[in-house]
Amino acid sequence: MKKNHKMTDKMMIPRYIILTLGLLIMIVPMLYMVLSSLKDNDKTFIYPPVLFPSLSELSLNNYQYILENVTFFRYLGNTLFVAIMTVLIAIVVSTTLAYSFARLDIPGKKIVFGFIISVMLLPGLAMIIPQFELAARMKLINNIWGVILFYAAWVTPFSTFLLKGYIEDNVPKEMDESIFIDGGSIFSVYRYIIIPIASPAVAAISISNFLYPFEELGWSQQILKLDELRTLPVAITMFFQAHSRTDWGYVFAMTTLAMIPVIAFYLLLQKYFISGMTSGAIKG
Amino acid sequence: MFKKLLVVSLFLFTSLVLIGCTDKTGEAITLEFWHNYSASDGQVAVLETLIDEFEAENENVTIHPVYMEWQALKDSVALGANTGVLPDILRGDIAFVPQFQSLNVLLKVSDFDDYETAAAKVLTAPNSSNKMGTDYYGIASNTNTKILFYNKTLLQNAGVSVPTTLDQVWTASQTLTTGGKIGYVEPWTGIWNVGPYIWSNGGDVLAPDYSTATGYINSSIVVDVITTLKNLYAAGALAGPSMDPGAVGDTDGWASGLYAMQLDGPWRAASNNAANVNYEAIPLPAGSAGSVSVLGGENFMLFKTSAVAKQEAAWEFVKFMTDKHAQVEMAKVGQMPVNIEALADAEAIAAMPLLPVFATALATAKARPVIASWSEIENVIATKVALAITGQKDVQVAMDECATEINAILAD
Amino acid sequence: MITIADKIIKKTKRRLDWRALVIFLPGFLFVFIFTFYPMAKMLVMSFFDWKIGFNQVSPFVGFKNYIDVLSDPIARLSIVNTFAYAFVTVPLQIVIGLLVAVLINGIVKGSVGFRLGYYFPVISSWVVVALLFRYIFSNFGLLNYFLVDILHLSSEPIGWLSSRWSALFAAMMLGVWKGVGWNMVVFLAALQAVPKDQYEAADIDGANRIQKFFMITLPNIRGTMLFVIIMLSIGAFNTYTPITVLTGGNPAHQTEVVLTWMYFKTFNAFKMGYSAAFSVIVAIIIILITITLFSLSKWKRRD
Numbered sequence: 001m002k003k004n005h006k007m008t009d010k011m012m013i014p015r016y017i018i019l020t021l022g023l024l025i026m027i028v029p030m031l032y033m034v035l036s037s038l039k040d041n042d043k044t045f046i047y048p049p050v051l052f053p054s055l056s057e058l059s060l061n062n063y064q065y066i067l068e069n070v071t072f073f074r075y076l077g078n079t080l081f082v083a084i085m086t087v088l089i090a091i092v093v094s095t096t097l098a099y100s101f102a103r104l105d106i107p108g109k110k111i112v113f114g115f116i117i118s119v120m121l122l123p124g125l126a127m128i129i130p131q132f133e134l135a136a137r138m139k140l141i142n143n144i145w146g147v148i149l150f151y152a153a154w155v156t157p158f159s160t161f162l163l164k165g166y167i168e169d170n171v172p173k174e175m176d177e178s179i180f181i182d183g184g185s186i187f188s189v190y191r192y193i194i195i196p197i198a199s200p201a202v203a204a205i206s207i208s209n210f211l212y213p214f215e216e217l218g219w220s221q222q223i224l225k226l227d228e229l230r231t232l233p234v235a236i237t238m239f240f241q242a243h244s245r246t247d248w249g250y251v252f253a254m255t256t257l258a259m260i261p262v263i264a265f266y267l268l269l270q271k272y273f274i275s276g277m278t279s280g281a282i283k284g
Numbered sequence: 285m286f287k288k289l290l291v292v293s294l295f296l297f298t299s300l301v302l303i304g305c306t307d308k309t310g311e312a313i314t315l316e317f318w319h320n321y322s323a324s325d326g327q328v329a330v331l332e333t334l335i336d337e338f339e340a341e342n343e344n345v346t347i348h349p350v351y352m353e354w355q356a357l358k359d360s361v362a363l364g365a366n367t368g369v370l371p372d373i374l375r376g377d378i379a380f381v382p383q384f385q386s387l388n389v390l391l392k393v394s395d396f397d398d399y400e401t402a403a404a405k406v407l408t409a410p411n412s413s414n415k416m417g418t419d420y421y422g423i424a425s426n427t428n429t430k431i432l433f434y435n436k437t438l439l440q441n442a443g444v445s446v447p448t449t450l451d452q453v454w455t456a457s458q459t460l461t462t463g464g465k466i467g468y469v470e471p472w473t474g475i476w477n478v479g480p481y482i483w484s485n486g487g488d489v490l491a492p493d494y495s496t497a498t499g500y501i502n503s504s505i506v507v508d509v510i511t512t513l514k515n516l517y518a519a520g521a522l523a524g525p526s527m528d529p530g531a532v533g534d535t536d537g538w539a540s541g542l543y544a545m546q547l548d549g550p551w552r553a554a555s556n557n558a559a560n561v562n563y564e565a566i567p568l569p570a571g572s573a574g575s576v577s578v579l580g581g582e583n584f585m586l587f588k589t590s591a592v593a594k595q596e597a598a599w600e601f602v603k604f605m606t607d608k609h610a611q612v613e614m615a616k617v618g619q620m621p622v623n624i625e626a627l628a629d630a631e632a633i634a635a636m637p638l639l640p641v642f643a644t645a646l647a648t649a650k651a652r653p654v655i656a657s658w659s660e661i662e663n664v665i666a667t668k669v670a671l672a673i674t675g676q677k678d679v680q681v682a683m684d685e686c687a688t689e690i691n692a693i694l695a696d
Numbered sequence: 697m698i699t700i701a702d703k704i705i706k707k708t709k710r711r712l713d714w715r716a717l718v719i720f721l722p723g724f725l726f727v728f729i730f731t732f733y734p735m736a737k738m739l740v741m742s743f744f745d746w747k748i749g750f751n752q753v754s755p756f757v758g759f760k761n762y763i764d765v766l767s768d769p770i771a772r773l774s775i776v777n778t779f780a781y782a783f784v785t786v787p788l789q790i791v792i793g794l795l796v797a798v799l800i801n802g803i804v805k806g807s808v809g810f811r812l813g814y815y816f817p818v819i820s821s822w823v824v825v826a827l828l829f830r831y832i833f834s835n836f837g838l839l840n841y842f843l844v845d846i847l848h849l850s851s852e853p854i855g856w857l858s859s860r861w862s863a864l865f866a867a868m869m870l871g872v873w874k875g876v877g878w879n880m881v882v883f884l885a886a887l888q889a890v891p892k893d894q895y896e897a898a899d900i901d902g903a904n905r906i907q908k909f910f911m912i913t914l915p916n917i918r919g920t921m922l923f924v925i926i927m928l929s930i931g932a933f934n935t936y937t938p939i940t941v942l943t944g945g946n947p948a949h950q951t952e953v954v955l956t957w958m959y960f961k962t963f964n965a966f967k968m969g970y971s972a973a974f975s976v977i978v979a980i981i982i983i984l985i986t987i988t989l990f991s992l993s994k995w996k997r998r999d
Contacts, residue, residue, distance in 0.1 A: 093723040100720040126975035130734035136367035153730030241353040242323035277885035387749035529943035530835040530857030670948040
């Protein structure tokens, strides 16, 4: 009956029209980026603008140049490694913390949770001086873990916050208790109840955590000064700056390539994404 | 699904962790060298060749060059100063010396026995940017100053002859602003930019003993210069991203033939050559007090946080880089030598057609004040001058405020 | 009456202690070392004329940094600009994001494609899209091309980035464009959690689409709305790249936002104590906003 209702909906066509128009606005800049990556360096920011370049103008020269002259795959490998490690550490830290905050009997846990929330509220920039000092003391300069550990720490508050809400909403206490009755410990609850049920939320946080190293610039640039350790955003920015800020075609080619793993990761997890975000609500 | 992800990542982990954690330690000396040589002008390639040559002569030394942009160099030194996460050698803007010295990180290189010998080989004026008190905290790497570049085609099309006085530069800018072209471009409004116009008309920024700005930055000479620029801006004959963030950047604007004239350094020749611009350059046409451009360039700095053995090896490298051979090689890719022999070298002159023009301008170029708070002071000036030029503040009022704020910084 | 099950649960719970610590402590220590400790240190720094140099002594200055921030006209301007940015981008993102979510929720085919398409800006690089927006809004850019050469709405190019408010407007548009996709995802999740029987009951009552939206959908997603407003406000106060790339704070620092000015003070003036104090002030502002929003939503629910 519900299906019937939807099929006969008169609003269906207007919906598609509005959504498609909106989609155009959303993807035109991306399209322009991809097209520019196929054009000569000096054809990007010209006036009058060329919206629809002729096919003869397009070539894969920029990509060829990048793959031949820039150690792109090294940077990509570094970034993927950082991304995956960040995601994994954030999963471990935020699931255990979220479970603790949601369920376990730990003295002062509300205060700790409050601190974690306040980390989210604080503009991170001014913390860079003490954090860099910490990284230096821990011998994490020019060490890829100097980036991973701090990224994981920065994404943890939001991930924990979201997971805590998800566990409280979606995991009935009775399930914990049934494990206890069967003689299981809280380890079993964590392993067999919390993790499986919370996996959509874990997927949701992982998508944005995965994105982080593909986006973050300042910290990575400071920690990883050696070229062979650099992550993609730093490598792209450095390339841009070292080439007098005019080699747009190359920059866009690199950026387009860099987006592929992020889109792939999103597509891989996207079916969990929406359901995982349901905990994004505050009980006022 | 998560198991799959886990297996994949564990695989990646084991294969990549080796990359991440390798620590290079050995008996040999490895020097970290932060620099901002440009890659597109071929400077990085020349640097690598020079490093190879140096390493062949000094087998126990390995130089590890790290490129960083101007701002990144500054950020990195600021962040690393406290914990000594610093390079062994840095090649950066002459204006960095007083600022880095205020962070207590620079090595007093005049303590090396042969500093005077090395310094005698380079031009005195550029090297004076390393001098604080009676000590030197670096040695000049290369020098530059700004000369007036003009687009020959645009001048011909507008029927404008090459200006011979500063006033003619401004009238020419007005005339050249026609048919969608813009006569003059000035990317920033600091002393690096407006200083030459002020000095060429007999004005100055601070008192010679750096005690006050009153009577200098707000003098009638400065007010007149800024008012001229303000009128040009109002007429659309002066553009620049710091006055108008929507303006086309200078490099892009030169390449597309939008801008007709600019007072700029040797890199403008490089970028114009790359973009096939039909250009020529002359020393800044004289104002009422002559032609006084601004002294720029880069210095080599060493760090007191390095081990002594590293400091000595670094000093050897710096001497190598300021010696004739390295300076001539760098001249071929657009770096104006400071080495006196290199300046007279036929190869260097042949590689830089504009070298005589720059040499003329250098003879009268003026250095910006060598004080730790200079960056802060120049920011105040840039802000007030931008407000005045864009007509948001009366010129005299803006410059008076400027003097008051600078005096407060000087007193701090 | 205590059942056997209750007894076992109680007994297990009592035995939990060390296990709970095993679960809690590693994560807590991790967060403590990498964020709590630097945060505390930053708080300390805000009361010193903090020297970032090598082997330098930092004198204690009490609240001087706080006074410096509050009496600095550019800092105040940057706070006003940031508030303006938040006031425009937060509601716009919510309205557009919610609209897109409602529309996508109502279609049968192609929702995965639309979801990916609208999510594209979220996963694109800030720096690159900011460069593209600079090109769109620059004097000789895409927008002026349409207005002047195609539509003839203006005889001269408009200086979008040339003055404070129009440049901030460009930055706001960038922020909205990049943020809509995230809002869509969060609202889609919320919409799918709204009980279907409520809509069916309203259908029986003959309610129209708009009535159903305001009577059923909105009240059901109120919690999400609050969450989104808070998250977006935090995001707005952390805006950095759009301003750096579009204007660099120019002309004359008039488009400076909180973070760009903090960056300037930290790395160009080396005023670390000032930046730390500024951070604390901004955090207090955000906390106040959050508390206000919370109490507003509670107060509204009571009637």
